[in-house]
Amino acid sequence: MSLSAFETSTVALPQGLVPTVGDYFALLKPRVMSLVVFTGFVGLYLAPGHLHPLLAAVAVLCIAIGAGAAGAINMWYERDIDALMERTRRRPLPAGRMTPGDALGFGAVLAVGSVIVMGLALNAAAAALLALAIGFYVFVYTVGLKRRTPQNIVIGGAAGAFPPMIGWAAVTGDVSVTALALFALIFFWTPPHFWALALYRAGDYAKAGVPMLPVVAGKAETKKQMLLYTLVLWPVAVAPALLHATGWLYGAAALALSVLFTLCAVAVRRDSGERAARRMFGFSILYLFLLFALMAIDRAPGLFAVPGFTR
Amino acid sequence: MSGIAIVDERQRRIRSRNRALLLLLLGVVALFYLIALVRLGVWS
Numbered sequence: 001m002s003l004s005a006f007e008t009s010t011v012a013l014p015q016g017l018v019p020t021v022g023d024y025f026a027l028l029k030p031r032v033m034s035l036v037v038f039t040g041f042v043g044l045y046l047a048p049g050h051l052h053p054l055l056a057a058v059a060v061l062c063i064a065i066g067a068g069a070a071g072a073i074n075m076w077y078e079r080d081i082d083a084l085m086e087r088t089r090r091r092p093l094p095a096g097r098m099t100p101g102d103a104l105g106f107g108a109v110l111a112v113g114s115v116i117v118m119g120l121a122l123n124a125a126a127a128a129l130l131a132l133a134i135g136f137y138v139f140v141y142t143v144g145l146k147r148r149t150p151q152n153i154v155i156g157g158a159a160g161a162f163p164p165m166i167g168w169a170a171v172t173g174d175v176s177v178t179a180l181a182l183f184a185l186i187f188f189w190t191p192p193h194f195w196a197l198a199l200y201r202a203g204d205y206a207k208a209g210v211p212m213l214p215v216v217a218g219k220a221e222t223k224k225q226m227l228l229y230t231l232v233l234w235p236v237a238v239a240p241a242l243l244h245a246t247g248w249l250y251g252a253a254a255l256a257l258s259v260l261f262t263l264c265a266v267a268v269r270r271d272s273g274e275r276a277a278r279r280m281f282g283f284s285i286l287y288l289f290l291l292f293a294l295m296a297i298d299r300a301p302g303l304f305a306v307p308g309f310t311r
Numbered sequence: 312m313s314g315i316a317i318v319d320e321r322q323r324r325i326r327s328r329n330r331a332l333l334l335l336l337l338g339v340v341a342l343f344y345l346i347a348l349v350r351l352g353v354w355s
Contacts (some may be wrong), residue, residue: 018324023332052349058342118315 019098026092028110036067036163037290040291042184046169046245046299051095051248058121059170063163066114066130068219070137070159072107075140076100081208087201089255118170123157126170133162147209152217157190158183164292181239186265188236189288190238192226192265196281199223227265234258240295250298261287 040063044056051059075082075093082092092098111134117129139157164182169175198212199219205212214222237258241251248282264280271277348354 018321018328020324021327052355054345054349054354117342117346121350192320212334 002205004179006250019092020104023092023236024106025259027072027098027106029071029075030068031273032071032160033064033067035285036160037064038289039182039186040163040167042062042296043167043179044170044261045167045296046164046178046182046240047168048215049171055121056170058117059126059167062114062118062122062130062177063166065116066134069107069114070134072103072110073138074142076107078146079103080235081147084208085201085204093228095196098250118166122170122172125175126166128139129162129169129225131165133166136162138159150210150211150213152211154191157187157194160190161186167287175186175204178240180243181243181245184236184239185291186230187286189284192229192233192261193284193288194269195222195226196277196284199268200281221230223265223269223290227262230258230262230265233261237291246295246298250291250294253294255286257290263289 009200020263037060041060042221043049044059061149075076075091078088080089082088093100093103115127115134117130118130138154141152141159145152145156154305164186165175165179168179168182180237195213198214199222202212202214202219206215213225234255237254238251240246241248241254260285261280264276267276268280345354
């Protein structure tokens with residue numbers, strides 16, 4: 001180790017402390033990871049075909065590790081703006097509990113490792129999609145879009161939409177229309193979800209110079225866009241039932257939940273404060289979780305018959 | 312925090328990180344072994 005590298009780490013960690021295991025875990029963005037793991041698992045579960053339970057667990061683990069790795073590299077790149085925002089300033093890097101090199105190395109090793117294991121244990125298609133998802137999140141969203149355009153999370157939302165498609169590809173070795181429908185569901189869900197958060201964190205984003213839609217176009221325009229996206233979600237959420245990947249129990253529930261999501265957006269438009277936006281952000285997570293849970297329940301063997309669909 | 316306490320805390324963190332790394336490496340070895348068994352059809 002060179003002297004300058006040693007000095008850098010001493011400066012970054014003034015008390016001479018080393019990062020804890022918990023700091024490394026925090027780099028993986030565990031809360032984001034939980035939804036990624038769940039949607040990835042449901043994609044895998046819905047896919048026609050059979051997969052050994054151990055290989056299914058390995059696929060979900062690789063999706064989780066890959067998503068966590070992308071999160072760690074994102075935190076490495078965004079450490080300057082994370083230090084400026086209330087929501088992120090206690091993360092390991094801006095708080096000075098870890099050196100940037102540690103975070104980048106950790107993320108890179110996990111990213112490469114998760115893709116290699118996915119390729120060796122499952123198949124090349126799943127590994128390629130995982131690599132694409134990680135690369136998209138790091139290079140397209142984090143480096144390319146986030147600091148440049150208010151459409152950052154619209155296009156960047158594709159990165160978070162990959163997991164069910166990866167799960168599907170892990171079983172079948174390819175991507176079908178149903179897998180694309182699951183991708184579209186998360187893709188169109190992401191803007192209203194993130195903009196609900198951005199509405200009550202607009203000051204934070206403005207301080208950090210991140211051009212989120214409420215900062216650039218104003219709150220009224222953001223609320224209008226959120227409402228439009230929730231309307232687009234109506235047919236997109238019902239699509240898995242239309243494609244016979246699930247039954248109509250899911251279809252009816254998806255429509256009802258989408259109506260509720262739209263009502264949340266209407267409430268946000270009418271509310272001049274933060275309360276409705278906070279409520280919509282919370283409901284958006286529940287909405288996506290319930291949709292994917294209902295897909296899995298609807299396809300559970302023996303629970304409900306799925307006409308015209310054979311596994 | 313005193314100098315001795317900082318050194319103790321540092322040692323504790325290094326130990327816990329090394330233990331976590333050892334467990335991780337053992338887990339990876341076990342995972343590759345199990346994947347090999349499944350892929351070879353030994354455990355189907």
